[in-house]
Amino acid sequence: MARWLIVSDNHGDTDILPELTKRLRPDVTFHCGDSEMQLQDAWFQKPQTYAVRGNMDIDEAFPLVQTPTVDGCRVLLTHGHRDAVHWDLTKLKLHAEAVQAQAVFFGHTHELAVEELDGRLFLNPGSISQPRGEFRSLGGTCALVTVTPEAWHVQYYTRDCRPVTRLQFTFERPQKG
Template sequence: MRVAVVSDTHDNIRAIKRVAERITEDGVKTVIHLGDIISPFAVRLLREVLRGVKVIGVLGNNDGDVLQLAKLFSEASWELYSGPKIIELGGRRVLILHGYGSIADTESLVTNLAKSMEVDAVFFGHTHKVMVERIQGRLVLNPGEVCGYLTGKSSFAFVDLDTMEASIQVEEAGV
């Protein structure tokens, strides 16, 4: 089973649309969003482009109007969680979270979670930095930022849950 993993879309409509179209063209049927969607209009765009695709998300530290975000997710039969959540997909247990505090704090937290939890992978966002590592055999992934605001690059990942291999997709953000 292949999934797409995105994070930190931060209302960049052009980048969100471009990434969502690439995901749709690739035929992936599940997207994991690791937070900082920000506004309901970004979810409306995702719903428009990602027809027939399931989205599982966690809230980030910058997400606003949480009630409307949750309502839009629910109406689409998508899942949105307020904090870290272990999800089961393709026979794998995956911990999804946004992140907390500084880059160093988030990376330390994720490393410790990967070392201590009974999961196959830990997916996180928040830092806007791409990371693909193995920690005690677990895939640790940050797909970077869709928005491109900090790096000038729009990035996301495809993950094959059968092989636990991640492929980072990067393009100019055009912000």
């Protein structure tokens, strides 16, 4: 069992990131872009931390996409702006198929979302600092995914690390074989 923190769109709010990792204690951290920070920042240098460049990031040292294999799972990490996630998930789904990702983490819209499509987990943690949409009143969100061989357990948290009880989901993982 592993705990993965997925965060996005902090837009220069540098204090929130260390607070999240300190209080939520993830094994692995994924940042979906628009940090407006430098890749050399100490927060990005921690082991098991993956980050990509968003449309507002200036530091070109951030990759646009990462596809690490973590805990035996291929992850597609992207900001989403190049996959037109504001319209629908069609391009992102095709991108995930092309890289054979089992989990897809993206940001850009500032609106949290999670669903399973064709055996893949698609998750947007929402913006931790500038939320939009239905859950804007929460003041910012991130997601903690507990990964087991059988399932993805997704729990959304507010920026003060409180779990949002109505935003807890479990998705079965397809079994290989």
